Amino acid sequence: MIEVNELTKRYGRATAVDGLGFTARPGRVTGFLGPNGAGKSTTLRMLLGLDEPTSGTALVGGRRFRDHARGLRHVGALLEAGDVHGGRNGRDHLRVLARSNRIPAARVDAVLEEVGLAAAARRRIGGYSLGMRQRLGIAAALLGDPPVLLFDEPLNGLDPEGVLWVRGLFRRLAAEGRTVFVSSHLMSEMENTADHLVVIGRGRLIADQPLADFAARGPGFRVLVRTPEPERLTGLLTAAGATVRSVPEGLEAVGISADRIGELAFEHRVLLRELAPRGASLEDAFMELTADSVEYTTANSSQGGHA
Numbered sequence: 137m138i139e140v141n142e143l144t145k146r147y148g149r150a151t152a153v154d155g156l157g158f159t160a161r162p163g164r165v166t167g168f169l170g171p172n173g174a175g176k177s178t179t180l181r182m183l184l185g186l187d188e189p190t191s192g193t194a195l196v197g198g199r200r201f202r203d204h205a206r207g208l209r210h211v212g213a214l215l216e217a218g219d220v221h222g223g224r225n226g227r228d229h230l231r232v233l234a235r236s237n238r239i240p241a242a243r244v245d246a247v248l249e250e251v252g253l254a255a256a257a258r259r260r261i262g263g264y265s266l267g268m269r270q271r272l273g274i275a276a277a278l279l280g281d282p283p284v285l286l287f288d289e290p291l292n293g294l295d296p297e298g299v300l301w302v303r304g305l306f307r308r309l310a311a312e313g314r315t316v317f318v319s320s321h322l323m324s325e326m327e328n329t330a331d332h333l334v335v336i337g338r339g340r341l342i343a344d345q346p347l348a349d350f351a352a353r354g355p356g357f358r359v360l361v362r363t364p365e366p367e368r369l370t371g372l373l374t375a376a377g378a379t380v381r382s383v384p385e386g387l388e389a390v391g392i393s394a395d396r397i398g399e400l401a402f403e404h405r406v407l408l409r410e411l412a413p414r415g416a417s418l419e420d421a422f423m424e425l426t427a428d429s430v431e432y433t434t435a436n437s438s439q440g441g442h443a
C-alpha cells in the first residue's frame with residue numbers, strides 16, 4: 137500500500153505539493169493525474185526517497201522508501217525514461233541493476249522477454265527508440281518482482297500496440313495483488329488503464345475515487361433510470377444528494393453515479409429496468425475540476441471555458 141499523509145514540499149517560496157493525502161491500495165491500478173506542474177513527479181520522488189518532504193509523510197508498505205532494506209525488490213519504479221547509460225546495452229544495464237540489488241541474474245532475461253526487448257537486449261541503449269527506452273524502464277521496475285510499482289508517464293513514446301501492451305501488463309500486475317500507481321497528465325491515457333483515480337492540481341488533492349464516480353462529477357453528466365416505482369426511487373436519490381426530474385424515457389438523475397443508483401436500488405429493493413449513464417466524459421470532468429490548477433492557459437482554450 138502507498139500512503140501519503142499531509143505531504144508538503146516547498147522549493148523556496150514555491151509550493152510544489154501542498155498538504156496532499158491519499159492511499160493507493162493493492163489489487164488495482166490507481167491513476168495519478170494532474171495537469172503539468174501539479175506536483176506528480178515531486179510526489180513520486182518523495183515516495184522513492186529521492187526528495188525529502190518539507191513536512192508530512194510518503195510511505196510505501198508502512199515505511200519510508202529508504203527504510204526498506206530490499207530496495208528494488210520492494211518497490212519498482214519507472215521515472216523519466218532516458219535516464220540511463222546510452223553506451224551500455226539493455227541487458228548489461230539490467231544486469232548492473234540486478235547485481236546491485238542482489239536480484240538473481242536470471243530475472244534479467246525474464247523481464248527482457250516480458251517487455252518484448254529480448255531481441256534488442258544486446259543493442260546499445262543509445263540507439264533505442266523512446267518506446268524501447270520506456271520498455272527498458274518498465275523492465276527495470278519489474279526486475280525485483282516487487283509488490284508495489286510506480287510508473288511516471290509510462291505511455292510516453294509508446295505506439296498504439298505498446299499502449300495496449302502496457303495496459304494489459306498493468307491489469308495483470310494488479311490482478312496479481314500488486315499496488316500499481318501510474319502518473320499521467322492526460323485523462324485519455326487513464327480512461328482505459330486505471331480503476332481508481334487520485335487527481336491533483338497545484339499540489340492539492342482534487343479527487344480520490346473510482347473512475348465512474350469521477351466521471352459523474354463532470355458537467356453534463358446524468359443517469360437515465362427506468363423503474364416501475366419512480367416516486368420511491370426519486371425519494372431515495374434525492375436523499376442521497378441527487379437532483380431528479382421526470383423525462384419521457386423515465387427519470388433523469390444529476391449529481392450521482394450510475395453505480396451508486398444501482399447500489400441504492402439494490403439496498404431498498406427497487407426494481408430497475410434501465411440504468412444508463414449519459415454524457416459521461418472523464419475528460420470533461422478532468423477539465424472542469426482542474427481548470428483552476430492549470431499553469432499555462434492559451435487564449436483559445438480559455439474562451440471555451442476550460443483551461
Ligand SMILES: Nc1ncnc2c1ncn2[C@@H]1O[C@H](COP(=O)(O)OP(=O)(O)OP(=O)(O)O)[C@@H](O)[C@H]1O
Nearest residue numbers: 147150152170171172173174175176177178179321
Ligand atoms: N527542484 C525544483 N526546484 C524548484 N521548483 C520545482 C522543482 N521541482 C519541481 N518544481 C516545481 O514544482 C511544481 C510541481 O512540479 P512537478 O514536476 O512535480 O509537476 P508534475 O505534476 O510532475 O508536472 P508534469 O506533468 O509537467 O511532469 C512545478 O511548478 C515545478 O516548477
